[in-house]
Amino acid sequence: MANGNPGSGLQLRSLIKAGGELELSLAKVDIPDPAPDEVLIRIEGSPINPSDLGLLLGAADMSTAKAASGAVTAKVPEAFMRAMAGRLDQSMPVGNEGAGTVVAAGSDPAAQALLGKLVAGIGGAMYAQYRTLKAADVLPLPAGATAADGASCFVNPLTALGMVETMRREGHTALVHTAAASNLGQMLNRICLKDGVALVNVVRSREQAHILTDIGATHVVDSTSPTFLDDLTKALIDTGATLAFDAIGGGKLAGQLLGAMEAAINQRATVYSRYGSSVHKQVYIYGGLDTSPSVLARSYGMAWGLGGWLLMPFLVKIGAAEGQKLRQRVADELKTTFASHYTAEISLAEALQPEIIAAYNKRATGEKYLINPNKGVA
DSSP, X not given: OOBOOOSEEEEEEEEEETTTEEEEEEEEEEOOOOOTTEEEEEEEEEEOOHHXXXXXXXXXXXXXXEEETTEEEEEOOGGGTGGGGXXXXXXXXXXXEEEEEEEEEOSSHHHHTTTTOEEEEESSOOSBSEEEEEGGGOEEOOTTOOHHHHHTSSHHHHHHHHHHHHHHHTTOOEXXXXXXXXXXXXXXXXXXXXXXXXXXXXXXXHHHHHHHHTTTOSEEEETTSTTHHHHHHHHHHHHOOOEEEESOEEESHHHHHHHHHHHHHHHTOSSOOTTOOSSOEEEXXXXXXXXXXXXXXXXXXXXXXXXXXXXXXXXXHHOHHHHHHHHXXXXXXXXXXXXXXXXXXXXXXXXXXXXXXXXXXXOOTTOOEEEOTTTTOO
């Protein structure tokens, strides 16, 4: 076994104490040699996704963040401590996905074949200089790709593909997506254009609308416009979309989507029913940009559903073979359909600076930060 294992490395940890304090720190951890079916990856890029921020920062009030002795602390409001009960006093590694170079490999031929190659992986604890994964679970990156190209090739690409696949499996013919100018939203738009799927993009500003129209989006509606509901209904009439994926979560938007779907369906109805249309309308909440309660104004009959959607349960549901087909498409279109763009590349130490935390915690649409745990390391 060729072995480039350094023996130890830095890992970013998140701890919420029972006393109501978040602590972010860098820990030096031992790195065992990989098992026969494993590879050791030198991580060179790992994105900060909204799902990562949920674990990294928890419910802490980051306006109270303070840096001291190589760590950052912040207060967790008492009202949110109950929601954090399951992780209190546990130092937790962070980072869902990432990419880097295989520096050591187990004795199995499949693991040995990856030695020296640039690969991407998912499995948590990626905000670390080194990460061990099963050889079968990593994705070799195509020639010419960089770690930054491959760092985000799991969560956003597979989520976007999963949305389209869910649409097909549940018998819908078009989609609605909110917070649509995000990196994920732009990927979904490219997928739908390539696959001939009608997509309604809901954004939160005129500037975000321009981001999408500039890359070819046909149906873009601005939720801050006074004509939003009329514009949304017209787009739903044009597309026939009866399925939506909502990244906002709280507030009125999910109910507005269902109501506009019903209004669009009724535009084509030939018979009145006091129970509303019999066409099923579905909204899946997959994010929480608005943490307030979801408000539903029941204006959409009885054939509707509101639920949650997450990538990993979806992948389990469709099975390994179908999941591999989606992963292969991501690899084949890594620098086109699934290209990611980053606002900045930061080191592990920089990820703990309060001013940089404030920047990536804004979760601004179109902005994405990349942690390179080995930035500045020889």
